[in-house]
Amino acid sequence: MQEIMHNKGCHFVLALLLTTLTAWADTPPSAAAPVDQSRKLQLAEQKSRLIETLIATPAMKKALEGKNPEAQGWVNISRTLLDQAKTAMQNEQPDEAIEMLDEALRSLSKASGALASDRIAGLLTRKKDFEEQVKQLDSYRRTLEEMAAVPRTSDSARRLIIQLDIMVAEGHKLFDKQKFDDALKQMTAAYNLAVAEISRLRAGQEVVHSLHFASPREEFDYEQKRYHSNEILVGMLSREGRAQGEAKGLVDGFVKAAGEMKEEAAAKAASNDYPAAIKDMEKANQHLNRALQLMGVAVF
Incomplete structure (x- = not known):
């Protein structure tokens, strides 16, 4: 949980920093306060170091792994602009360098937005998978409730219902804590237990599924x-x-x-x-x- 909160915090800080820096990049210098060449070069160097730091963050490194082509593209653009800006600084062209660095910041901001969208899509997929497993287990629970009404299987079915309810509740707790993989594994374990035990309880019986559909x-x-x-x-x-x-x-x-x-x-x-x-x-x-x-x- 602590690790998840740390990751979320890192993403929030990165997004906030990028938003601030992008706003800074979009703010034109004051005409009433001209800046000399040396000050402009110093400003370009500061922005350059900031961009290098941002590119080295875990979020941007993940983008470069290629799992999100859009984010990867924006990070690569920012790296190219950074290299061009460094060349401009070496040639003592601070205005051109600053313009390139500002564009690099905007590119990193777009990469951060693409990564955020990717995380949301991943969460929605996991949520859908989890809900499907819950529905499947609900159907098995109804089967067990029917078996609990039969004297021969009543005690075993009731014990299994209690055991599955505990496992499913734990799966929900893990999902609520955003431990999605652990939650899905827990539900899979419950599923495996359900199908194995229902098969055992039904051994020697004729299994008949009576399903009725409206269309x-x-x-x-x-x-x-x-x-x-x-x-x-x-x-x-x-x-x-x-x-x-x-x-x-x-x-x-x-x-x-x-x-x-x-x-x-x-x-x-x-x-x-x-x-x-x-x-x-x-x-x-x-x-x-x-x-x-x-x-x-x-x-x-």
Whole structure:
């Protein structure tokens, strides 16, 4: 938590500093107070050192890694302008140097804005993934509530409900603290526990899923949500290294086949051929289920 607050603080300070310096860059010198060449060179050197410091900050270094092309572009522009300004200072051309340095500051400000937008987009994606996992676990909880009404599975189902509620609550706490990766791992652990224990409790029973949809479009939307949930889980388990060597190649193949089938389903749905689109989505989910099984997840 302390590290997160530190990072947020660093981004805030950087943004505030860039805003202040950009405003400074946009303020023309007073005509009533002419500045001599030496003072102008001194001012250019100060701005040059400030820009070098800003480019060396963790946020700008991250931009140069290339994960955000827009931010990377603005930082590279500022570096080029900085080099040109240094050449101008060596040639004792302070006015040209200051103009280039001011433009470099504006470029860094734009890079900071692009990074901020990237962070917001990442947060929204994680929030969506987390919410999908919560929905999936809610559906399993309803299944367990039904099993709790059956004498043979009642005690075990009730204990599992309590255990899952504790794990899900912890996942929410982690997410609220902005420990997004830990929150998603916690929800994945809860998911794995749920599917494994429900499968165990249902051993020897005929599993029948009775789902009723108001329209083919509603059923198609359900299959898409199921696909997205499975896709999240496959991605997380892959990043954890659950598939190695030959298994990884098989998992990647199933994921690719699932994606292609999903695109075909979307095309058919766009033509209002929902029955065919639903069949394609079911096949897509089967591919993802096979990938999950290869990584040790019980799927039913």
